[in-house]
Amino acid sequence: MTRLVPTGVLLLGALYCLLPVSWVLVAASKSPGELFTLGAFTPGSGLLGNLAELSAYRDGVFWKWTANTALYAGGGALLSTAVSAVAGFALAKYRFRGRNLIFNVLIGGVLVPSVVLAVPQYLLFAKVGLADTYWAVLLPQILHPYGIYLARIYAGAAVPDSLLEAGRIDGGGEWRLLRKVGLPLMVPGMVTIFLFQFVAIWNNFLLPFIMLGDDGKFPLTVGLYTLLAAGANQPSLYNLIITGALLSIIPLIALFLTMQRYWRTDLSGGAVKG
Amino acid sequence: MRTTRLALAALAVTLAAGCSSGGDAAPEPEAAAPTGPVTLTYWTWAPNMDKIAQVWNAANPGITVTVSKQAGGDDAAAKFLTAAKAGNAPDLVQAEYQHLPSFVAADAVADLAADTAAVKGEYAEGLWGLVTLGTEGVYAIPQDSGPMMLYYRKDLFEKYKIDVPKTWDEYAEAARTVHEADPKVYLGSFSSKDPGWFAGLAQQAGAQWWSISGDSWKVGIDDAATTRVAEFWGGLVAEGVIDDQPYFTPEWNKALNDGTQLSWPSAVWGPGVLESNAPDGKGKWGVAPLPQWTAGENHSGFWGGSSTAVSSGSKNRAAALKFATWLNTDPAALDLLVKEAFVYPAAGKGQTALGDPPAYFAESQPDFWQQAATIGTTARGFTFGPNVGVTYNAYKDGFDKALKDKAPFATAVKSMQDATVADMQKSGFTMAG
The missing domain is CATH 3.40.190.10 (Periplasmic binding protein-like II)
Structure with missing residues (x-):
């Protein structure tokens, strides 16, 4: 009985999360005529047709958006992880004037939703002439307060001071210590930060929507939105949007499945060291 | 609050200029013919507009129009206003009639009155009123109507x-x-x-x-x-x-x-x-x-319909107006608008150019376009x-x-x-x- 209740709650949670995804999967198989006529979970016959139509839409602009999203999410998450790891390491392992102030400001930064910053960031980027460039979407996502916060906590727990002391006695410089001692120990934490940032950038809508004017630089989220809001007098291309949404979540699922083992190490590692 | 006041001042200035200058407004310096090839950016959500721009680009090597397809609707207006505020607006923008006044109030679109006298005759009076807002100014060229x-x-x-x-x-x-x-x-x-x-x-x-x-x-x-x-x-x-x-x-x-x-x-x-x-x-x-x-x-x-506006920040205002005029009044362009972008053109001769009824109505209402044209003359905005x-x-x-x-x-x-x-x-x- 005591075991049944949590299992039941978890099953309900899984159902709650998976039902919409399975709806997308089924709906993507429907041709435009079937979309509003077949039952919600009755598979249609148009998946291949939808895929072909999506690929052909405006000379394959969908794949361009996919490549853009991969660049924004992959590049942004990598850079953000690097910055977070170095900053977190420094905050955790060095004592210097203003350390607590910086950390408190960072925690304040965690509380400010990035949505609020998008418009001011746009105005600033426009001023320096970077609006409507790839940098306009990449740069604001590199500094991520929550990532630095996580890295600091993780470095504090996973990198023993004694190990660093030993390295210093052996004559290692600070950079060398960071690279050879700190970062290898922090890998599981960095994977967590990378995944967090990757998913956040992959799904980000508002920042690229405001920053970008050129539809060749759009990520998937903004690109698919142009299909949805096609103007009052044009029908929305629902079948393409749903198929596009399905394709756009496949990389995320693949990433989680391959990164899962690091994620697990992270949780258990944190528990032992903490 | 400061921006609002600026916008109001701008509106007051545009309205005053429209009222006092009458017919002899001197062409603004920006309107001078551009020297050398220019590139224009155009924000629109009409389907296949990039194909139509290619037709223009092929015939006009001096003025290259780059179409950037945007999401339509109210968000598009907000995005354009933000871009204009940041000095980053495209040269040309698709503007729904109901949003045009807010563009004018923010001084985001150019007054084209000095160079559009010839275009006015292409449109029914009710439609033209939607781009003049009842002033002497002209803030866009009508594209489609509903x-x-x-x-x-x-x-x-x-x-x-x-x-x-x-x-x-x-x-x-x-x-x-x-x-x-x-x-x-x-x-x-x-x-x-x-x-x-x-x-x-x-x-x-x-x-x-x-x-x-x-x-x-x-x-x-x-x-x-x-x-x-x-x-x-x-x-x-x-x-x-x-x-x-x-x-x-x-x-x-x-x-x-x-x-x-x-x-x-x-x-x-x-x-x-x-x-x-x-x-x-x-x-x-x-x-x-x-x-x-x-x-x-x-x-x-009227339900819906939009126009092509030239942004006030455009450095190539004359070239932009030239393209907007071609797009919305040239018979070849109107034909493309109907066939590629599926719009109901606002220009009178575009409406008569409509041939076969939409396939959906071919059997049940073969005179669809004639009906539409007759009804269109009775619409008031x-x-x-x-x-x-x-x-x-x-x-x-x-x-x-x-x-x-x-x-x-x-x-x-x-x-x-x-x-x-x-x-x-x-x-x-x-x-x-």
Whole structure:
């Protein structure tokens, strides 16, 4: 009985999360005529047709958006992880004037939703002439307060001071210590930060929507939105949007499945060291 | 607050300039012919506009137009205003008629009055008024328009033995007949999510939501005409003989497709929606003029439609205007607009250029375009104000609430009026009365 209740709650949670995804999967198989006529979970016959139509839409602009999203999410998450790891390491392992102030400001930064910053960031980027460039979407996502916060906590727990002391006695410089001692120990934490940032950038809508004017630089989220809001007098291309949404979540699922083992190490590692 | 005041100052300046300069406005320095090849950016959401721009680029090597396809609707207007504020706006932008006043108020679009005298004759007077906003200025070139008409299922009208309603009274009577014959079936639906639709019906009834005299605005959203339209639909919804499903929802699409909704007062761009959302109805729909408020009258309104504006920040204003003029008035371009972008062109000669009816109507209404052209001449618009976004949001909130509380629809109209006036006062506009 005591075991049944949590299992039941978890099953309900899984159902709650998976039902919409399975709806997308089924709906993507429907041709435009079937979309509003077949039952919600009755598979249609148009998946291949939808895929072909999506690929052909405006000379394959969908794949361009996919490549853009991969660049924004992959590049942004990598850079953000690097910055977070170095900053977190420094905050955790060095004592210097203003350390607590910086950390408190960072925690304040965690509380400010990035949505609020998008418009001011746009105005600033426009001023320096970077609006409507790839940098306009990449740069604001590199500094991520929550990532630095996580890295600091993780470095504090996973990198023993004694190990660093030993390295210093052996004559290692600070950079060398960071690279050879700190970062290898922090890998599981960095994977967590990378995944967090990757998913956040992959799904980000508002920042690229405001920053970008050129539809060749759009990520998937903004690109698919142009299909949805096609103007009052044009029908929305629902079948393409749903198929596009399905394709756009496949990389995320693949990433989680391959990164899962690091994620697990992270949780258990944190528990032992903490 | 500072930006608002700047915007107001800009509006005052543009309006004053429009009133005082008369016909002999000197061409502005930016309007001088560009030297060397120029590149223009164009934000639009019309389908296949990039293909149309390619045709222009091939014929005009000196002026290259790059199309950037945007999401349409209210978000597009907000995005353009933000970009203009940051000095980062595209040279050309697709502007829906109802958003143009807010662009003018923010000084985001250029006044083209000095160079558009030749273009004016291409358009019906009511349409041209939508880009002049009742001033001497010209803030865009009209592209497409959406005169409203009644779409109805010919076969099902016969089945339920109802005639095409000529007046709104007959429409109400038909709604009762149909719903009595089969409680699952409705003649139509009232949409609390489509303020543009309601505005078109109010225009048909003769409403004037905004007017400007001198520099003071008058808001008349709760005038007799609009209240009459609202109470008419409110009565039918309260009786239960009209559905209250918003348009373009999956449920509404389904109802159109399976024949449980028999008609739709919509605009000339309706065929595209019907074709994709109600594929089973192909060859079964017809069109007729909107029902009238008084028998024997002949009025319609506009739902949707947009124009091409040149942004005030453009460094190549003359080239941009040249492209906008070509796009919206040249016969070859109009032909492309119809065939590639599926718009109903605003220019008179574009409308006569329409040949075969939409495939969806080929069997049931072969004279679709002739009908549309006849109805189009009866459509009347009104001047939109500088804060249409506020008004339209108040429409959605107000009518959603009225539907939920089963309150009289006139209260929703009143809330639109109050929200609009309050916002304009807050923004510092001078209000009459």
